[in-house]
Amino acid sequence: MKLIDSHCHLDFPDLEAERDEVIARAGKAGVALMVTISTRVRRFDSIRAIAEAYPNVFCSVGTHPHNAGEEEGIPAAEIISLAEHPKVVAIGEAGLDYFYDKAPRDAQAAGFRTHIAAARETGLPLVIHARDADDDVAAILRDETGKGAFPFILHCFSSGRALAETGIELGGYVSFSGILTFKKSEELRAIARDLPRDRLLVETDAPYLAPTPHRGKRNEPAYVAHTATVLAETLAVGNDEIAEITTENAMRIFSRIPRSALNGA
Numbered sequence: 001m002k003l004i005d006s007h008c009h010l011d012f013p014d015l016e017a018e019r020d021e022v023i024a025r026a027g028k029a030g031v032a033l034m035v036t037i038s039t040r041v042r043r044f045d046s047i048r049a050i051a052e053a054y055p056n057v058f059c060s061v062g063t064h065p066h067n068a069g070e071e072e073g074i075p076a077a078e079i080i081s082l083a084e085h086p087k088v089v090a091i092g093e094a095g096l097d098y099f100y101d102k103a104p105r106d107a108q109a110a111g112f113r114t115h116i117a118a119a120r121e122t123g124l125p126l127v128i129h130a131r132d133a134d135d136d137v138a139a140i141l142r143d144e145t146g147k148g149a150f151p152f153i154l155h156c157f158s159s160g161r162a163l164a165e166t167g168i169e170l171g172g173y174v175s176f177s178g179i180l181t182f183k184k185s186e187e188l189r190a191i192a193r194d195l196p197r198d199r200l201l202v203e204t205d206a207p208y209l210a211p212t213p214h215r216g217k218r219n220e221p222a223y224v225a226h227t228a229t230v231l232a233e234t235l236a237v238g239n240d241e242i243a244e245i246t247t248e249n250a251m252r253i254f255s256r257i258p259r260s261a262l263n264g265a
């Protein structure tokens, strides 16, 4: 059984101090590959260094919506250029977060569209962060897809059913985090049950959002197995089958990851 943690933050201080151990524990838990996600283009060097240091870690490049104010105006060309590195397999995370509203909404939207342009140009999937912004995320996705298709992932999906359906309709993938395992997430599990199986991914978003039974503690990529187990139960399939489904989906959407990496070569 092989799992892929499609979204974690190995550069964050909570994981940085014992990164070797965290990555080793992931391997023991069946996590063959991890994608560590960039939140600031200006700090991409540290992300790239982590991806270069571990054969089973890949990365993205981009500006989190929280940081869209401080990184306003970074052109798509700069992101595209950084994305030439062979270990970069995605663009982002970018999108809209109206829950925290840490950056002005117009800066978030502008950054989102810049990252879409980079995804369209490179063919690498855009990792989309959406929180309390379903309608605006859907509107931008529709508008931009109209200008030219681009691959994307709705990461840490916790939005409403309509956004999931829009994402699927526009060709996107939906990634579930530890939130899927929480007792009160019945509606989220109902959404997962209804989505096409060839668009489902799992992630940790570590160090945040540890799944049950680690809820409230620091999260790490090894725990993606718990989310995968709940997704398997939700879909009434076995653990091996959900691993195969989500790993094949991840290999398809992260099209730059070589098959040999999955096999540990």
Ligand SMILES: [Zn+2]
Pocket: 093, 128, 129, 130, 155, 156
């Ligand atoms: Zn996010």
Ligand SMILES: [Zn+2]
Pocket: 007, 008, 009, 037, 093, 205
């Ligand atoms: Zn994240």
